[in-house]
Amino acid sequence: MQLPSLPAIPITAALRADIESLLGAEESLSEFVLTAVLESLERRRHAAAQRADTTHRLPAPHSSPLRVLVVDDDDFSHTVLREMLLSLGVAEVHTARDGSTGAEVLAQMPHAPDFLICDMVMPHTDGLDFLGHLAKVQYRGGVILLSGGDSLMLSIAAEVAVSDGLRVLGSFAKPLQRDDLADVLGLTP
Numbered sequence: 001m002q003l004p005s006l007p008a009i010p011i012t013a014a015l016r017a018d019i020e021s022l023l024g025a026e027e028s029l030s031e032f033v034l035t036a037v038l039e040s041l042e043r044r045r046h047a048a049a050q051r052a053d054t055t056h057r058l059p060a061p062h063s064s065p066l067r068v069l070v071v072d073d074d075d076f077s078h079t080v081l082r083e084m085l086l087s088l089g090v091a092e093v094h095t096a097r098d099g100s101t102g103a104e105v106l107a108q109m110p111h112a113p114d115f116l117i118c119d120m121v122m123p124h125t126d127g128l129d130f131l132g133h134l135a136k137v138q139y140r141g142g143v144i145l146l147s148g149g150d151s152l153m154l155s156i157a158a159e160v161a162v163s164d165g166l167r168v169l170g171s172f173a174k175p176l177q178r179d180d181l182a183d184v185l186g187l188t189p
Helices: 013-022 029-051 075-087 099-108 127-136 151-163 178-185
Strands: 067-071 092-096 115-119 142-147 167-173
Touching: 067 075, 067 099, 075 092, 075 178, 092 099, 099 115, 099 127, 115 127, 127 142, 127 151, 142 151, 142 178, 151 167, 167 178
Parallel strands: 067 092, 067 115, 115 142, 142 167
Antiparallel strands: none
8 A cells, every 4th residue: 555645744843842742762653643543543433333233323404593602713714704694594603713712602502512623723723622622522513624834734623523423414615615614514605
């Protein structure tokens, strides 16, 4: 089997220092990354096997008012996504600027959102950390991932989220198109 060439993922000095602090005395950065990827794939296979007999269905369109939480640090994204969601008939659109705030908003909502749209790259608490929180609180709604960055990072985030038991409906490069949003939410544009 031949592996395709993968794009380089920049590692900042701070990220390298954080990773190296986790390494054992004889472990290299490459071994650490390979081990993390293999563990993620094993979790994904295990989660897929557990879900094999379970089907996840989207809520029936308009069976009850739809609620969506948008977690993104970009104000323009908030505005655009809010307008698209409202035009598609979503009743409630809540927003948060990072994963930490997203966790607070989620905890304060009287009913969990039906869908959650999450940017992967945010300051403070990023999308991966927030997805970890969602798995921990056993969020059962649909998750849509967004990123203005690397598509490889987006697909890895989706794999990790699925392996953690989240129901990822799709992952998209920014800007998310209205028709794609309507399709993934099961709504008529």
